[in-house]
Amino acid sequence: MFLHYIGIVPRALWKLFFILNFILGLVLLYPIFAILLTRRKKYTSAFRLMRFWARWILTVPGIFTKVKREIAIEDLPEPCVYVANHSSYLDIVISYLVVPKYMIYMGKAEIEKAPLFRIFFRDMNIYVDRASRTGSYKAFQKASERLGKGESIFLFPEGGIESKGKLKNFKNGAFRLAIENQVPIVPVTFLNNWKLMQNGGFFKSHGRPGISRVVVHKPIPTKGMGEDDLVPLRHNVREIISQTLQQNEHRHQ
Numbered sequence: 698m699f700l701h702y703i704g705i706v707p708r709a710l711w712k713l714f715f716i717l718n719f720i721l722g723l724v725l726l727y728p729i730f731a732i733l734l735t736r737r738k739k740y741t742s743a744f745r746l747m748r749f750w751a752r753w754i755l756t757v758p759g760i761f762t763k764v765k766r767e768i769a770i771e772d773l774p775e776p777c778v779y780v781a782n783h784s785s786y787l788d789i790v791i792s793y794l795v796v797p798k799y800m801i802y803m804g805k806a807e808i809e810k811a812p813l814f815r816i817f818f819r820d821m822n823i824y825v826d827r828a829s830r831t832g833s834y835k836a837f838q839k840a841s842e843r844l845g846k847g848e849s850i851f852l853f854p855e856g857g858i859e860s861k862g863k864l865k866n867f868k869n870g871a872f873r874l875a876i877e878n879q880v881p882i883v884p885v886t887f888l889n890n891w892k893l894m895q896n897g898g899f900f901k902s903h904g905r906p907g908i909s910r911v912v913v914h915k916p917i918p919t920k921g922m923g924e925d926d927l928v929p930l931r932h933n934v935r936e937i938i939s940q941t942l943q944q945n946e947h948r949h950q
Contacts, residue, residue, distance in 0.1 A: 712904040715758045715894070722753050731816060740821050744799050751793040759906025760787070760893060762794055767915045768883075773798055774916050776849045778875040779883050782938050783853035784862045785890035787909060792851055795885065795911050800849040803840060825870075827856065837874060844878045854931075860896040862889070864939050872931045876923065881916035884934050886941040888912065912941050 726746065733743040755761070775798060781788060789802070802822040818824050823839050826832030840850055852874075854867035875882045888910040895902035914937055922930065 708902075708904045711758065711906065712894075715754075715904070718757045719754055722750050726750055734816050734819065734821055737820070741799050743821060744793075748793045748797070751790045754790050755787075755794070755909075760909055761907075762791055762909045762911060764795055765910075765912045767913060770797055773883065773913075774849075774881045776844045776847050776878075777881045777883050777916060778844075778871055779849060779851040779885055780854055780867075780871050780934055780938075781851070781885035782859075782864055782887055782942070783855050783857065784859050784887060785894050785896060786858070787890040787894045788853070788887050791887065791890065791909050791911065792885070795913060796849075796851065798849065800851050801843060802851050803836060823850075833870075837870065840874055841878055844874070844880055850874070854934075858896045860891060860902070862891040862942070864935065864942060867931050867935045869927060869931060872927050872934070875919045876927060876930065879920055879922075881918050882930070882934055883916045884914040884937045886912040886914070886938045888942065888945045910945070914938075914941075 729746060730743060733739040733746065773796070779792070779796060779800065781792065802818075803825050804818055804822060805825060805827070823836050823843070824832075825836040844850060852871040854871045855865040856868050857865075859865050872882070889907075890909055892903050892905075893907050893909060894904055917930070917934065919926075919930070
C-alpha cells in the first residue's frame with residue numbers, strides 16, 4: 698500500500714508533462730492545421746502533419762511503438778475499414794503511426810464541444826451522434842461516400858474506452874459499413890496502451906513511458922457478403938482481437 702502511494706507522484710508528474718507537451722504541439726501546429734483543413738485537396742497534407750504531431754506527442758514523454766504486421770504496409774488495402782479495441786486515449790494517437798496510409802476517423806459527437814478539436818471533425822473526419830438515429834444514419838452515409846472515394850475509415854466498435862483493457866461487445870456499424878461497401882476489414886489490436894495511459898482518475902490510473910505494442914492483422918474480405926454475414930463477421934473480428942489480447946496476457950504473466 699505504501700509503495701502504491703509513492704507511485705502516485707511520478708505518475709501524476711508524467712501525466713502533467715504529457716498533457717503540457719500535447720498542448721504545446723496543438724498550439725504550435727494549430728494555425729497550419731487550420732489552413733490545411735479548409736481545402737479538401739489539402740487533407741492528405743493534414744494527415745501527414747497529424748502523423749508528425751502523433752510522433753511528437755509520443756516520443757517526447759517516452760512512448761515508443763512496436764508493431765507486429767501480418768500484412769506489409771504497402772499491401773494494406775485501400776479503401777478499407779480498420780477496426781480496433783479501445784482501452785486508452787493513446788489508441789487514437791498511435792493509430793496514426795500504425796496506419797501510414799491516409800484514413801479518416803469516425804468519432805463521438807461530443808468532440809464538437811471541444812473548440813480546438815472541432816476543426817478536425819468539421820469535414821475531414823466524421824461525427825457520429827449515437828444518441829440520434831438520424832444522426833447515426835447521416836454519419837453512416839457520409840462514411841459510405843468517403844469509402845466510395847477510396848478513403849479508408851478507422852473505427853472503435855466498442856463505442857467507448859474500456860479502461861482495464863478488457864474487450865467489450867462490438868456494435869454492428871463498422872461491419873455493416875464494410876459489407877455494404879464491399880471493402881475489407883483490417884483488425885488492429887492495441888495490446889497494452891491502457892497500462893501506459895489509463896482512462897480514469899488522474900492520480901489513481903496508470904501513466905508512464907514505455908513501449909506500446911500493436912498487432913495489425915490480415916485483412917478480412919467482404920466481397921459477396923450480405924446482411925446474413927454481419928453477425929458472423931463481427932464475431933470473427935472480435936475473436937481475432939480477443940484471442941490476441943489473451944495470448945499477450947498469458948505471455949506476460
